[in-house]
Amino acid sequence: MAPLFGWSKTRKSKSRQNVRPFAFLHSISQKRRRFVLLLDSGGHSFPFSDRPHDCRRRLQRLQTGRLQQTLAGYIERIGKSLHSGKVSTVKLWPEFAGEGKYFDFRSNLVPASIDFVEETPLCTTLRKDGYRVRTVEHLLSALEAMGVDNCRVEIESPDCEDGAVEVPILDGSAREWVEAIEQVGLKVAVDRDGNNREKMAPFLDEPVHVWRNDSFIAAFPSPKVHITYGINFPQVPAIGCQWFSSTPLDDFFYAKQIASSRTFCIYEEVERMRQVGLIRGGSMENAIVCSASKGWLNPPLRFHDEPCRHKVLDLIGDVSLFAQCGSQGLPVAHVVAYKGGHALHADFVRRLSGLS
């Protein structure tokens, strides 16, 4: 087979071969499919399908060389929730290998899976059989990044009346969850037969993308998980345009550089959000608030680019919903997101689901 990039030998006649250089981008025909060759920054080449609904397999779940883990102990946290303003209690329990992460709300089990995502503004909600668990993203982000592959998340609220419950917002970040996980530690999980299970991860073979208006998420093959996020608030100069690039699964990176970045909101939008029933539990203690005219109202920030880092935190939580049976949800890829939100994150995971 001809090399995919560089110099290819094209046979023009039986006696003569012609050597032809490939251009940076070059289209070829291969079994009736068209591919464009891209050169990534590391000098590797990979085929890029220009057919949006190409059904060829472009994502595979492969072994990571690590065993599935679970918590070594039990964690309990109580707190007010961001949107409903009600108090709820969350208990994290160790779980068997292969069971993955799921919520247990009054003995109704709601898997942390894209199959149960209900589109709601400003948070990620899981719904199954009429039971809803809201604002799951920060907790799931901490579990995914810290390597908690299997976990039963028991959640209860004394004053929820409509079959909906919400994860406590705590300080608006994932810091408290990470500290609690570090405190109890992790252990290798065993399945119901007492056996270990290999941790699998999705590996991307070709670039994919999703977009809504001027927001997009694109993912490119990469040897490790890499996330780059951009946000742009030209009307709020204190935030403006920010980019943050990370390798969140590298040792301690998530715990030190991402977990403590808090939810942010624009002061001028707070009243409108409250009128539609959102952020009833929001306060200066669980979010950083920025005014278009006055700048940050509750400084100091934990990082100068804290809002952008928080978007990475959210993305990890939302993309963890791609996990299955204790596997990693985050694809081994370079994910580049711009002006995304929970709905676009969910679109991205559904796109990945369509590839596997």
Ligand SMILES: [Zn+2]
């Ligand atoms: Zn968030």
